[in-house]
Amino acid sequence: MAAVSLSVSTxxxxxxxxxxxxxxAEEKTAGGLYLPDNAKExxxxxxxxxxxxxxIKDDGARQALDVKVGDKVLYSKYAGTDIxxxxxxxxxxxxKDILAVVS
Amino acid sequence: MAAVSLSVSTxxxxxxxxxxxxxxAEEKTAGGLYLPDNAKExxxxxxxxxxxxxxIKDDGARQALDVKVGDKVLYSKYAGTDIxxxxxxxxxxxxKDILAVVS
Amino acid sequence: MAAVSLSVSTxxxxxxxxxxxxxxAEEKTAGGLYLPDNAKExxxxxxxxxxxxxxIKDDGARQALDVKVGDKVLYSKYAGTDIxxxxxxxxxxxxKDILAVVS
Amino acid sequence: MAAVSLSVSTxxxxxxxxxxxxxxAEEKTAGGLYLPDNAKExxxxxxxxxxxxxxIKDDGARQALDVKVGDKVLYSKYAGTDIxxxxxxxxxxxxKDILAVVS
Amino acid sequence: MAAVSLSVSTxxxxxxxxxxxxxxAEEKTAGGLYLPDNAKExxxxxxxxxxxxxxIKDDGARQALDVKVGDKVLYSKYAGTDIxxxxxxxxxxxxKDILAVVS
Amino acid sequence: MAAVSLSVSTxxxxxxxxxxxxxxAEEKTAGGLYLPDNAKExxxxxxxxxxxxxxIKDDGARQALDVKVGDKVLYSKYAGTDIxxxxxxxxxxxxKDILAVVS
Amino acid sequence: MAAVSLSVSTxxxxxxxxxxxxxxAEEKTAGGLYLPDNAKExxxxxxxxxxxxxxIKDDGARQALDVKVGDKVLYSKYAGTDIxxxxxxxxxxxxKDILAVVS
Known part of the structure; x- marks a missing residue:
């Protein structure tokens, strides 16, 4: 298998x-969002x-996502896979691990 | 990505x-709600x-929420994500983690 | 947010x-219900x-509850949220955590 | 709330x-059911x-029970709530915690 | 309640x-089934x-069982309730805890 | 109950x-399948x-299996019951514990 | 049973x-994907x-997969069975354990 050159677009x-x-850098933004470091998510x-x-839904159609490219989102730090x-x-x-869209 | 300036409305x-x-401040309200500190929720x-x-329901429509902006609510302290x-x-x-509306 | 004055009716x-x-006081009622203190519920x-x-059911209607205001009920002590x-x-x-209505 | 006088009929x-x-007294019945005291139910x-x-079923009707008053039943000792x-x-x-009707 | 005299037919x-x-006696049958004593079922x-x-199925009818009286069956030793x-x-x-019918 | 003489066909x-x-003998086959002994399945x-x-499906019909007698299969070693x-x-x-058919 | 000679095509x-x-070799590719070694997936x-x-879906038809032969994929290292x-x-x-297709 040829080497995989990964970039965002791939x-x-x-x-x-x-x-x-x-x-x-978000955790350091003054006056902005503060993410408390406690036992919760x-x-x-x-x-x-x-x-x-x-x-894919039961009727075979796909359920489009609520978020789109460019959305800024809040999500649980413990969810998903880091890359x-x-x-x-x-x-x-x-x-489902995205909590909110922030704008 | 530009810095995200979070405020309630965003x-x-x-x-x-x-x-x-x-x-x-609610836990200190005299004569009001007392939240016992025990092993339960x-x-x-x-x-x-x-x-x-x-x-989104199976038929594609959304199930509107029972609570609305301005409602005062009782919820489980251990649920959700602190911000x-x-x-x-x-x-x-x-x-589903909201127990009751209080008015 | 104004202080919340909670009472039963709210x-x-x-x-x-x-x-x-x-x-x-129920646990002390002579001849009445005795709630054994063991490892079970x-x-x-x-x-x-x-x-x-x-x-709300799948068809959008609500499933009314079996219990009503005024019912005396038996429930699991470990269920729910104390207030x-x-x-x-x-x-x-x-x-679902209510076991029986007692009259 | 008035005292609750519980009896079987209530x-x-x-x-x-x-x-x-x-x-x-069943565990002592000679020649009858023997309930082994082991790690299983x-x-x-x-x-x-x-x-x-x-x-209540999805169509709103109730699913009547298989057992009726007077039935003698075998059930798992670890199930349910003792009173x-x-x-x-x-x-x-x-x-669902009743295993069999015995007659 | 009168004493319950249990027998197979009851x-x-x-x-x-x-x-x-x-x-x-099955575990000792020469040349027959050998039930290995390991960490698995x-x-x-x-x-x-x-x-x-x-x-009872969703439509109210009962789903008859695949096994019948007289069938010899293989089942998981750790399942069910001993009597x-x-x-x-x-x-x-x-x-569902019956693995196979043997004849 | 008469002794059960088990054989493959029964x-x-x-x-x-x-x-x-x-x-x-499969684990020793040179050049063939190698089953790594690690913490995974x-x-x-x-x-x-x-x-x-x-x-049996909801409509009462049976869902025939994908595998048939004679198929050589890969399955998880930790699944099922040894006999x-x-x-x-x-x-x-x-x-569902069969991963693939090999031919 | 004859020996099974496994190869990719079988x-x-x-x-x-x-x-x-x-x-x-992917983990070593310079400038490409870096797979952090932490407590997450x-x-x-x-x-x-x-x-x-x-x-097989409820209606008996099969739900074709989203990935096809030749796709390069990202998946969770802890999922599946190594061969x-x-x-x-x-x-x-x-x-469902495949996170993304990379091209």
Whole structure:
């Protein structure tokens, strides 16, 4: 198998999965979102860079996702799979692990 | 990605999620609600500041939420995801974790 | 947010939840119900003071609850969320955690 | 709330629950049922004294129970909720925890 | 409640349950079935002596069982509830815990 | 109950279960399948010697199995129930625990 | 049973399973995908070499898979069953454990 040269544009999420670029600096933003470090689920901010086509429903049609490329989203830090491309961090997660869109 | 300046109005919950401002002083209210500190689920009081559009049902329509912006609600303290905006505390939770509306 | 002055009449359970006033003296009632203190689920007696409108079924209608305000009920002591209003104890629980109506 | 004077006739099980009078002497019956004391589920014999109206099905009708008042039943000792009325022992359990009717 | 005199013919399994007489000597049968004693599920041989009427399906009809009285069956040793009538051993188990019919 | 003389032809799996003769020598086959011994699920090779009639679907019909007698299959070593007939090893497992057919 | 000579072309996955050749060198590719070694799910890159026909739906038809032979995929390292053919590593996994197609 030839080497796989991964870049953001080459990752196509399956089903209801969403590919998100992690906003690593967010925790330090003054006056902005503060993500408390306690025993509960930790939220994280990122930007959607790719979305799947949605799950296939019983009638065979796909359920389109609520989020779209460019959306800034809050998601649970413990959800999904971390991926690093060069120095940037990404996460692949199911849409159900996205808590909110922030604008 | 440009910095995200989060404020209450910029957080749009997804699906059946509800964005609630925590009523932190409530535990001290004389004669009001007392939240016992025991091994069982702990209730907490807050005010709904934003709601999702509801889950998508099998027929493709959305199931609107029972709670609306402005409702004061009782919810389980251990549910959802804590968020802090400036000095205010918020929580993002699923409507099923809301126990009751209080008026 | 203005202070929330909670009283029994202000708590409106959501969905299939039931608001029950705990009959704290019941365990001592001679000749009445005896609640054994063992490793199994513990029953508790209370009186229903408010009920939710019921869960929404697949067809969009609500499934009304079997219990109604005024019913005396047996429920599992470990279920639900304890709430105290003044010196009275209450519990918010799902109807499925109610074992029987007693009259 | 007035004191609740519980007696067998005042307990009305909800849904698919069954109210059973425990046959405490059964374990000693010579030549009869022997309930081995091992790591597996333990059976217990009792007599049905009250039954619920059955669970509500998707079409809104109730699913009547298979057992009826007067049936002697085998059930798992670890299931349900123990209740004592005077010196008699009872158990409130779901019909699914009843293994067999014995006659 | 009068004493319950249990015998094989008096036990009527509920739903999808099956009443099986354990073939205790089977493990020693030369050239026959060998039941390895390891960390996995252990099979056991027995003979069906009574069957339930089957689970009730969504349309209200019952799903008749695949096994019938007289069938010799292989089942998981760890499933079900052991019962002893005199010196004979029996087990009450769900049909789903029966692995195969042997003839 | 008369002694049960088990042989391959006498075992009839129920529902979606499959009776498989274990290919014990497979792990040593040079150049063939290598089954790594790590913390993950372990695959095992065997040959199908009997299949059930399939699970009963909601409409009452049976869902025929994908595998048939004579198929060589890969399955998870930790699934199912081991059985030994004479010196040969067999396993009774659900079709869902079969990973692939090999030819 | 005759010896089974396994090769890539002889493995036919069942249902929604996918047979993937592991791209073992991927973790070292400079500038490409970096797979962080932390407590979360670990992604892995591979190439699809065979796919099942899909799960059977309630209406009896099969749900075809989203991935096809030749697709390069990201999947969770902890999912599925490892298989080695000669010196090459493969994994048999359910399509739901495939996170994304990479091109």
């Amino acid at each position: 990752v196509k999420p399956l089903g209801d999965r969403v590919f998100v670029k992690v906003n690593a 930790k939220p994280q901010v990122g930007e959607v860079v790719a979305v799947g086509e949605g799950k 690093k491309l060069g120095t940037d961090e990404y996460v692949l997660l199911s849409e | 957080v749009k919950p997804l699906g059946d999620r509800v964005f609630v401002k925590v009523n932190a 702990k209730p907490q009081v807050g005010e709904v500041v934003a709601v999702g559009e509801g889950k 802090k905006l400036g000095t205010d505390e918020y929580v993002l939770l699923s409507e | 708590v409106k359970p959501l969905g299939d939840r039931v608001f029950v006033k705990v009959n704290a 513990k029953p508790q007696v209370g009186e229903v003071v408010a009920v939710g409108e019921g869960k 105290k209003l003044g010196t009275d104890e209450y519990v918010l629980l799902s109807e | 307990v009305k099980p909800l849904g698919d629950r069954v109210f059973v009078k425990v046959n405490a 333990k059976p217990q014999v009792g007599e049905v004294v009250a039954v619920g109206e059955g669970k 004592k009325l005077g010196t008699d022992e009872y158990v409130l359990l779901s019909e | 036990v009527k399994p509920l739903g999808d349950r099956v009443f099986v007489k354990v073939n205790a 252990k099979p056991q041989v027995g003979e069906v002596v009574a069957v339930g009427e089957g689970k 002893k009538l005199g010196t004979d051993e029996y087990v009450l188990l769900s049909e | 075992v009839k799996p129920l529902g979606d279960r499959v009776f498989v003769k274990v290919n014990a 372990k695959p095992q090779v065997g040959e199908v010697v009997a299949v059930g009639e399939g699970k 030994k007939l004479g010196t040969d090893e067999y396993v009774l497992l659900s079709e | 493995v036919k996955p069942l249902g929604d399973r996918v047979f993937v050749k592991v791209n073992a 670990k992604p892995q890159v591979g190439e699809v070499v065979a796919v099942g026909e899909g799960k 080695k053919l000669g010196t090459d590593e493969y994994v048999l996994l359910s399509e």
